[in-house]
Amino acid sequence: MLALVMLINRAGSMVLPFLGVYMTNHLHFSIENSGIVLSFFGIGSVIGSWLGGMITDKIGEYRVQSLSLLLSVPLFCLIPLFITEAGLAGIILAQSIVSETFRPANSVAITKYAKPENITRAFSLNRMAVNLGFSIGPALGGILSAISYEFLFFSNALAALLAGLMYIWFFKDRAKLAKQQAKKVKEAIVIKKESSPYKDGKFLIYCVFCMLFSICFFQLFSTLTIFYKDTAHMSQQNIGYILGYSGFLIVLLEMGLVQIAEKYFTLAFTMLIGTFLCGVSYAMLAFDYSMITLVLSMTLLCVGEIWTLPFMSTITALRSGENNKGAYMGLNGMSFSIAFIITPYIGTLIAEKLGFNTLWIGTGVLAVAIAIGFYFIIPWMLKDKNKVEDKLI
Numbered sequence: 017m018l019a020l021v022m023l024i025n026r027a028g029s030m031v032l033p034f035l036g037v038y039m040t041n042h043l044h045f046s047i048e049n050s051g052i053v054l055s056f057f058g059i060g061s062v063i064g065s066w067l068g069g070m071i072t073d074k075i076g077e078y079r080v081q082s083l084s085l086l087l088s089v090p091l092f093c094l095i096p097l098f099i100t101e102a103g104l105a106g107i108i109l110a111q112s113i114v115s116e117t118f119r120p121a122n123s124v125a126i127t128k129y130a131k132p133e134n135i136t137r138a139f140s141l142n143r144m145a146v147n148l149g150f151s152i153g154p155a156l157g158g159i160l161s162a163i164s165y166e167f168l169f170f171s172n173a174l175a176a177l178l179a180g181l182m183y184i185w186f187f188k189d190r191a192k193l194a195k196q197q198a199k200k201v202k203e204a205i206v207i208k209k210e211s212s213p214y215k216d217g218k219f220l221i222y223c224v225f226c227m228l229f230s231i232c233f234f235q236l237f238s239t240l241t242i243f244y245k246d247t248a249h250m251s252q253q254n255i256g257y258i259l260g261y262s263g264f265l266i267v268l269l270e271m272g273l274v275q276i277a278e279k280y281f282t283l284a285f286t287m288l289i290g291t292f293l294c295g296v297s298y299a300m301l302a303f304d305y306s307m308i309t310l311v312l313s314m315t316l317l318c319v320g321e322i323w324t325l326p327f328m329s330t331i332t333a334l335r336s337g338e339n340n341k342g343a344y345m346g347l348n349g350m351s352f353s354i355a356f357i358i359t360p361y362i363g364t365l366i367a368e369k370l371g372f373n374t375l376w377i378g379t380g381v382l383a384v385a386i387a388i389g390f391y392f393i394i395p396w397m398l399k400d401k402n403k404v405e406d407k408l409i
Contacts, residue, residue: 034161034168036242036364037252039104042165047242049101051364054238056105058356060112065353068117078187080121085180087114092173096166115176125187152263158256213344218397219335223351225389226328230355231362232383233294233324235375236262236317239363243372248305258314265318273322283331283398287390290323295383302376334398 035057039050072080091111098104160168213219244250244258277286297316300309328348336344366375 034157034165034241034252034255035108036238036360037245037255038161038165040242041245043099043104045101047364047368048361050242051238051360051362053101053105053108054360054364055357056109057112058353058358058360060109061116061356062350062353064113064116065120065349067113069120071117072121077121077125081118081125082180082184084114084118084121085176085183088176089173089180091115092169092176095169152260156256158251158253158259161256162252213336213347216335218393219332219344219347222331222335222393222397223348225386225393226348227351227355228382229291229294229324229386229390230352231359232298232379232386233317233321234355234359235298235363235379237356238360239367239372239375242364242367243301243305244310247372248310250310258310261311262314262318265315266322269318270322270326273319274326277323277327283327283334284391284394286323286327287331287394288387290320290327291383291387291390293317293320294324295320295380295387298376298383299380300376302373302380331394331398 035054036050039045039053040047045053068080068084088111091107091114095104095107095111098107156171157168160171241255241259244255245252250258281289293316297313297320300313300316332344332348363375366378
């Protein structure tokens with residue numbers, strides 16, 4: 017049921033991929049200013065993730081998820097009323113904070129409601145729901161935004177409302193379970209603080225490379241849709257279709273490609289190939305943007321994503337100890353949130369000042385450098401962990 021709620025919620029994730037197009041084409045913001053506004057989504061994501069984790073320990077995951085989903089509804093409806101850069105940045109910041117509190121609470125809920133032996137599969141199911149929802153959401157968003165951007169925002173609000181009502185209806189009698197677990201959660205947090213990942217120099221270097229990779233990868237959510245619209249001259253419907261294709265492709269291929277990597281590749285080689293493919297997927301856009309090239313680029317980006325993002329979490333878990341996995345996961349997650357703040361501004365600034373070709377070639381070159389870095393950093397970081405077999409690294 018948690019996965020179904022996540023599916024409905026993420027199927028409503030229509031706004032984010034089209035915010036850049038909305039600001040440049042509908043509100044006539046400059047590309048640079050659009051990037052600044054989008055950066056406020058990343059700031060809200062960092063604040064929301066921290067706030068969600070903190071208040072989940074105090075009032076329970078049931079209340080946090082319920083409030084996050086229901087409060088998102090009026091905020092989505094208010095977005096069309098703000099037509100200045102400052103106003104839109106403010107409402108996006110507020111909406112991002114509220115919506116992102118959902119994530120840590122949802123993770124806590126999975127660990128509580130899934131049987132211990134099924135937790136890994138439960139998280140995998142949740143990830144598949146996210147990707148399936150992302151394949152549906154942008155496709156619907158492309159159609160709805162072509163009709164009216166107001167219709168797009170209201171539809172997103174409706175999806176959040178449906179997810180919230182479904183969650184409350186199914187889990188309303190399970191709130192006591194969250195309260196009973198609160199003491200155990202607090203005790204676990206104290207243990208994690210005793211062994212801080214912030215003092216782990218090797219892991220901090222790894223997180224910096226994860227952040228740099230995220231800056232490359234997150235062009236998908238900021239500048240890529242603007243490139244599709246302004247340079248490749250794609251319709252909003254087709255932008256939605258190609259973004260939907262990416263999510264659908266990940267749902268189809270992820271389990272198989274992950275199994276191939278686990279069976280035949282080391283962790284370092286998997287990260288090398290995955291990061292390299294992401295770089296190639298962007299670099300090729302500098303030379304051609306026919307529909308065939310755009311689809312091929314998105315396909316390579318999806319394969320690269322599958323061979324990087326899941327394994328980043330695996331590497332983080334291997335580096336951590338038995339009692340501080342949460343702290344390590346949290347720090348690694350912050351590298352993504354920080355990248356989400358930086359990426360829109362850097363990407364749109366380069367695109368406006370130097371052109372999209374420079375952006376795509378630069379992204380490709382940086383990704384290749386990161387891939388090489390991962391290949392050497394991962395064995396260096398994990399070699400002193402006795403529990404890690406040599407064949408894995």
